[in-house]
Amino acid sequence: MDFKKRESRLRREKETIRKMARIFCKAHHKTKEGLCEECRALLSYAFERIDRCPYQEEKPVCSACPIHCYAPAMREKVRQVMRYAGPRMFLRHPILAVLHLLEGRTGKIGNGKA
Numbered sequence: 001m002d003f004k005k006r007e008s009r010l011r012r013e014k015e016t017i018r019k020m021a022r023i024f025c026k027a028h029h030k031t032k033e034g035l036c037e038e039c040r041a042l043l044s045y046a047f048e049r050i051d052r053c054p055y056q057e058e059k060p061v062c063s064a065c066p067i068h069c070y071a072p073a074m075r076e077k078v079r080q081v082m083r084y085a086g087p088r089m090f091l092r093h094p095i096l097a098v099l100h101l102l103e104g105r106t107g108k109i110g111n112g113k114a
């Protein structure tokens, strides 16, 4: 696996989650910019999970993960964010949204094919 390619995919996955959190936070917590404390904590938790992912090179996108390492409460929060922000990503960040969708279909972000 090309290390640089994997790193850029992980960075893109984080960026996608960050943008989704922003869309959700703006709508639900009325933040004018950035994230509220709760959403910041969720984002940093998600980033930490990605950094410690046991799949390493074979990491799937989290939404397609068979084990899902998130604590139940965090998983539920992330699900709410995805449910709300997912469709809106296509309007605001179409390229990221399409890439994330493709990776979700293949199940992997590190296979070099998406």
Ligand code: SF4
Pocket (backbone or CB within 6 Å): 049, 050, 052, 053, 054, 055, 059, 060, 061, 062, 063, 065, 066, 067, 068, 069, 070
């Ligand atoms: S949910 Fe799955 S893919 Fe995502 S970080 Fe946890 S183990 Fe890795």
Ligand SMILES: [Zn+2]
Pocket (backbone or CB within 6 Å): 024, 025, 026, 029, 031, 035, 036, 037, 038, 039, 040
């Ligand atoms: Zn928020």
